Amino acid sequence: MSAIIECIPNFSEGRDPAVIERIVEAVSTIPHIEVLDYSLDADHNRSVLTFAGPPKQVQRAAFAATQMAAQLINLQTHQGEHPRIGATDVIPLVPINGISIKDCVSIARDLAAQISRELGIPTYLYEHAATKPLYKNLANIRRGGFERLREEISKPERHPDFGEAVLHPTAGATAVGVRDFLIAYNVNLDTNDLHIAKEIARCIRESSGGIPSVKALGVRLNRQKIVQVTTNLTNFQVASMHDVYMAVKKEAARFGVKVLESEIVGLVPTAAIAKIVQDYLHIKNFSAQQVLEYKILAKKMGWDSVDQGS
Amino acid sequence: MSAIIECIPNFSEGRDPAVIERIVEAVSTIPHIEVLDYSLDADHNRSVLTFAGPPKQVQRAAFAATQMAAQLINLQTHQGEHPRIGATDVIPLVPINGISIKDCVSIARDLAAQISRELGIPTYLYEHAATKPLYKNLANIRRGGFERLREEISKPERHPDFGEAVLHPTAGATAVGVRDFLIAYNVNLDTNDLHIAKEIARCIRESSGGIPSVKALGVRLNRQKIVQVTTNLTNFQVASMHDVYMAVKKEAARFGVKVLESEIVGLVPTAAIAKIVQDYLHIKNFSAQQVLEYKILAKKMGWDSVDQGS
Numbered sequence: 001m002s003a004i005i006e007c008i009p010n011f012s013e014g015r016d017p018a019v020i021e022r023i024v025e026a027v028s029t030i031p032h033i034e035v036l037d038y039s040l041d042a043d044h045n046r047s048v049l050t051f052a053g054p055p056k057q058v059q060r061a062a063f064a065a066t067q068m069a070a071q072l073i074n075l076q077t078h079q080g081e082h083p084r085i086g087a088t089d090v091i092p093l094v095p096i097n098g099i100s101i102k103d104c105v106s107i108a109r110d111l112a113a114q115i116s117r118e119l120g121i122p123t124y125l126y127e128h129a130a131t132k133p134l135y136k137n138l139a140n141i142r143r144g145g146f147e148r149l150r151e152e153i154s155k156p157e158r159h160p161d162f163g164e165a166v167l168h169p170t171a172g173a174t175a176v177g178v179r180d181f182l183i184a185y186n187v188n189l190d191t192n193d194l195h196i197a198k199e200i201a202r203c204i205r206e207s208s209g210g211i212p213s214v215k216a217l218g219v220r221l222n223r224q225k226i227v228q229v230t231t232n233l234t235n236f237q238v239a240s241m242h243d244v245y246m247a248v249k250k251e252a253a254r255f256g257v258k259v260l261e262s263e264i265v266g267l268v269p270t271a272a273i274a275k276i277v278q279d280y281l282h283i284k285n286f287s288a289q290q291v292l293e294y295k296i297l298a299k300k301m302g303w304d305s306v307d308q309g310s
Numbered sequence: 311m312s313a314i315i316e317c318i319p320n321f322s323e324g325r326d327p328a329v330i331e332r333i334v335e336a337v338s339t340i341p342h343i344e345v346l347d348y349s350l351d352a353d354h355n356r357s358v359l360t361f362a363g364p365p366k367q368v369q370r371a372a373f374a375a376t377q378m379a380a381q382l383i384n385l386q387t388h389q390g391e392h393p394r395i396g397a398t399d400v401i402p403l404v405p406i407n408g409i410s411i412k413d414c415v416s417i418a419r420d421l422a423a424q425i426s427r428e429l430g431i432p433t434y435l436y437e438h439a440a441t442k443p444l445y446k447n448l449a450n451i452r453r454g455g456f457e458r459l460r461e462e463i464s465k466p467e468r469h470p471d472f473g474e475a476v477l478h479p480t481a482g483a484t485a486v487g488v489r490d491f492l493i494a495y496n497v498n499l500d501t502n503d504l505h506i507a508k509e510i511a512r513c514i515r516e517s518s519g520g521i522p523s524v525k526a527l528g529v530r531l532n533r534q535k536i537v538q539v540t541t542n543l544t545n546f547q548v549a550s551m552h553d554v555y556m557a558v559k560k561e562a563a564r565f566g567v568k569v570l571e572s573e574i575v576g577l578v579p580t581a582a583i584a585k586i587v588q589d590y591l592h593i594k595n596f597s598a599q600q601v602l603e604y605k606i607l608a609k610k611m612g613w614d615s616v617d618q619g620s
Binding site for chain 2: 004006034035036052096097181241242245259260261262263264266267268269270273274276277280281282283284285286288290291292293294295296297298299300
């Protein structure tokens, strides 16, 4: 039985494609690793890489990426709005199939230990991998970014999980975590009134009493002269894209505003779209197991006996 | 770049699981072949096996299955309602990805030639693989089943594509074809009135002026005391499950009847459910390429450059 972990490291370089290409190259040399996507964000001066593979190979690939990023990226000269603490800023691991969260956490801890030991970069464990309650939330680790962490890392409440309480001079620190699959889903509104998008986001997000497992913000899309409710679904079994779409549509109607369209940023698991089709067409017992390519992959990977439906 | 063909052979034995298990075993020994499903139908005394793999391996596996079926199944003693001409009755090949219909037809012809040459079983080519217009439609090949074909095979209009114009004494003949992916989709109605199901089926099927690429029949589900519109979608890009669901719902409403639920029998391609989600949530540019497991498989198979969206 082979397991698959998805890994989505974020690097503090979003303007020089050559840097990211060399990191992707380093990852690609690891056997059984599939690079699924990478993209640069020049505004935030950061980039996101997505790859997947068996647990130990994912660890090797994430380590190779971190090593390469440490050679090529210097946080002392890096500028960017997004909070970041390191050249390899954050390494989220997502158990896709054939592996439990617990075993994925073991990989995350091995990886974090290896990065501090072999590269001299202090590492933090967050979300499911966290060992300290405060570090469950990544925002608490990254607070104030590289510049502030450099001053505060010696304080006990900001100590890393692995390594000395001093930042790597150029590569900073890295947060390694395990989280559930996250769907980035946006709904565009037929208005340019940011207040409306913000109000709808407030109504639907969990943190202000809305839909469980949904994070939402209202933002403006300058080029299109419209506003958008941008969301993260942290558990598609609890709240689906359809739930969010319908909720936004309903709230928008209160303002007399129409929904234009929606978009999925990045990847979604087969199980997430199978669930929507099942609900929509009132299908009994439909699952990812009935989706041809999922089934072929599951057979190749030997997932049959321990399918986790995602 | 690796291609994948799906193969769904039908065998004239649906009561003795041991026979099918030995056929499945023969297929499973071929490298890179994934057995996706198999099921026995005792009423029709036939069974269906689904497997997938690279073209040449699919040919080898289909041949191995046909050889094993010829050893274990005797058409002279076989009884069953469904029209059938051989121990291995029909071998449909479906190009899934990375292969054109033309190249899939080459595999079908090689396979049909090999079966007649090495097993002494005459073979017919149908649908995309047909060489004669009459044989495009499988029904014309199977007309009257084993018993009638035994009498008529010597007539020029019933000659096989490969082999002598005489049936194999026990294994009969085999039809090998290439067809598009077919979705088996049923909609259950909240009534026991067969007339209504038949009338709705008549309205929606292509052959009586309904939805292009849809085949439909009205049938009774005795155990549940309801009726069903059972359909085959021969091109989900032309007519989706959602199109059929909505059409059945609308026609049913004319009779004051409600739709209870629907069901997918067997497998559907990722592209078919991605299309439904795209339409439902008004998503711009959503495709199978954004579905995680599809993307992993596509990377493993090297489909990126020639993706056919299914």
